[in-house]
Amino acid sequence: MPKITKKQELCNKMVLEIISEADYLLEDQTIPKNVLGVIRSIKSKLTDNLCSLEVSNILYELEETINTVNATEYRSVVWSLISKLETLKENMK
Numbered sequence: 001m002p003k004i005t006k007k008q009e010l011c012n013k014m015v016l017e018i019i020s021e022a023d024y025l026l027e028d029q030t031i032p033k034n035v036l037g038v039i040r041s042i043k044s045k046l047t048d049n050l051c052s053l054e055v056s057n058i059l060y061e062l063e064e065t066i067n068t069v070n071a072t073e074y075r076s077v078v079w080s081l082i083s084k085l086e087t088l089k090e091n092m093k
Contacts, residue, residue, distance in 0.1 A: 007091065014088045015046050018081065022046075025077060032070045035078070038062060042081070055089040 004012075022043040026036060042058050059082060066078045 011088060011091050014084065014091065015050065018084050018088065019043055019046055021081060021084070025081075031074055031077075032068075034068060034070065035065055035074055038065045039081075050092075052089050052092045055085055055092065059085050059089070 022039050025031060025039050026043070031039075038061055041061065045054055045058055048054075062078055062082050062085070066072075066075050
């Protein structure tokens with residue numbers, strides 16, 4: 001069994017934090033369905049084999065979502081996820 005490096009351990013911890021935040025957001029019934037759909041999609045992608053390209057795709061998807069009319073109220077929540085995902089992407093390099 002290969003040994004997990006500190007960098008991998010940090011990335012795993014960050015993924016768990018992002019998934020936890022996504023779970024919390026999915027419980028909020030006031031968030032528009034299109035935003036919740038993207039958050040669900042992100043959560044499932046994070047639990048699969050994750051690579052920096054996948055994180056880039058997730059970031060693109062989130063950025064597109066916050067530009068929709070009904071998502072303006074939730075931009076700060078989405079930006080929080082984007083920030084954490086960008087940090088994760090940088091740590092994966």
